[in-house]
Amino acid sequence: MEPRHAYVHVPFCRHRCGYCDFSLVAGRDDLIDRYFTALAVELHRVREPLDLDTLYLGGGTPSHLGPGGLERLFGLLHASLRPVAGAEISIECNPEDVSEPLVAALHACGVTRASLGAQSLDAVTLRALDRSHAPDDVRRAVALLGDRGLAVNIDLMTAAPGQSITAVERDLDAVIAIGPQHVSVYCLTWEKGTAFEGLRRTGSLAAADEGDERAMFEAAIDRLEAAGYEHYEVSNFARPGHRCRHNEAYWDCRPWEAFGPGAARFDGRTRITNHRSTVTWMNRVLSGDDFTGDTDAMDDDAAARERLVVGLRRRAGVDRIAFRAASGLDLDALAGPAVRRWVGQGLASDDGQTIRLTRTGLLVSDGLWGDILDP
Numbered sequence: 301m302e303p304r305h306a307y308v309h310v311p312f313c314r315h316r317c318g319y320c321d322f323s324l325v326a327g328r329d330d331l332i333d334r335y336f337t338a339l340a341v342e343l344h345r346v347r348e349p350l351d352l353d354t355l356y357l358g359g360g361t362p363s364h365l366g367p368g369g370l371e372r373l374f375g376l377l378h379a380s381l382r383p384v385a386g387a388e389i390s391i392e393c394n395p396e397d398v399s400e401p402l403v404a405a406l407h408a409c410g411v412t413r414a415s416l417g418a419q420s421l422d423a424v425t426l427r428a429l430d431r432s433h434a435p436d437d438v439r440r441a442v443a444l445l446g447d448r449g450l451a452v453n454i455d456l457m458t459a460a461p462g463q464s465i466t467a468v469e470r471d472l473d474a475v476i477a478i479g480p481q482h483v484s485v486y487c488l489t490w491e492k493g494t495a496f497e498g499l500r501r502t503g504s505l506a507a508a509d510e511g512d513e514r515a516m517f518e519a520a521i522d523r524l525e526a527a528g529y530e531h532y533e534v535s536n537f538a539r540p541g542h543r544c545r546h547n548e549a550y551w552d553c554r555p556w557e558a559f560g561p562g563a564a565r566f567d568g569r570t571r572i573t574n575h576r577s578t579v580t581w582m583n584r585v586l587s588g589d590d591f592t593g594d595t596d597a598m599d600d601d602a603a604a605r606e607r608l609v610v611g612l613r614r615r616a617g618v619d620r621i622a623f624r625a626a627s628g629l630d631l632d633a634l635a636g637p638a639v640r641r642w643v644g645q646g647l648a649s650d651d652g653q654t655i656r657l658t659r660t661g662l663l664v665s666d667g668l669w670g671d672i673l674d675p
């Protein structure tokens with residue numbers, strides 16, 4: 301089956317935020333031309349143009365390319381990636397990049413949805429997160445994008461250094477007042493090799509208390525649901541009709557294409573990830589060498605286990621009949637003991653047809669997946 305979804309990684313940022321371990325280069329705009337050249341070469345992997353239902357430009361910071369750079373990028377993509385009428389075309393933007401000319405360029409390129417890396421609407425939290433924008437940049441960006449009819453997602457982070465539960469509640473109220481169509485809420489993770497993790501090891505920064513982290517997540521669920529957002533996946537909330545269709549394709553384990561450094565593509569069974577170093581990816585693409593990094597080829601059993609995990613991250617849960625139809629395997633034969641244990645512990649519900657995580661289960665979900673992936 302030809303993929304109807306594609307991801308393009310744009311690996312440029314003004315500076316690297318202290319918590320970020322994404323595949324990117326900061327302060328290296330001198331590499332942008334070479335990136336475009338390499339991307340054009342990688343796009344030749346696609347022999348016939350792909351008809352797409354969703355296209356997602358992530359990073360890095362795609363908006364860092366500016367209006368001219370984005371027009372050049374879309375011009376390049378068009379030869380291989382063709383969003384159909386009504387397709388969802390998403391782009392990640394930093395709030396400080398969003399200007400009238402940028403939004404006009406997004407509109408002209410057919411972008412339908414912007415995901416803003418806001419993280420907070422509190423100046424103190426933004427400084428603690430090493431972000432370079434101000435709360436008003438977020439408000440201004442949402443207004444400009446809305447004026448052009450783009451749907452907006454706001455990324456919000458919790459458990460930032462020094463952040464209290466009250467500060468998270470204030471952030472949630474501020475986001476609700478702005479009224480984006482979609483909100484994603486993530487807890488800060490302390491990734492190996494980041495500046496934050498180094499500071500944590502020396503005692504200069506401290507991670508939030510686990511109980512506080514859970515209270516922050518519960519505050520997000522309570523406030524966003526009360527404001528009319530549907531909590532449809534562990535970290536994601538949407539106004540009716542505004543779920544992220546691109547992410548839903550991932551969670552359905554549909555095949556997708558992906559281009560750029562660190563980008564991972566999936567054919568329904570095998571996941572191939574490009575080399576995550578921007579410079580190595582460019583050099584290898586341009587010299588005709590193998591530019592892939594990891595290849596993860598799953599057998600039936602592993603693919604079904606992964607399908608079950610991504611399915612359980614969704615609030616709708618996993619339907620036994622649909623699961624068997626999609627994976628060819630029986631859910632109970634695969635994960636019956638784990639599911640029964642979770643139900644006994646109040647972490648999941650099971651009505652005989654559908655298994656769903658309970659709220660308690662959602663709060664500890666990251667700790668549950670090992671029961672299925674590595675029983």
Ligand code: SF4
Binds near residue numbers: 359
């Ligand atoms: S702007 Fe986003 S992608 Fe860039 S360094 Fe900061 S967190 Fe990472």
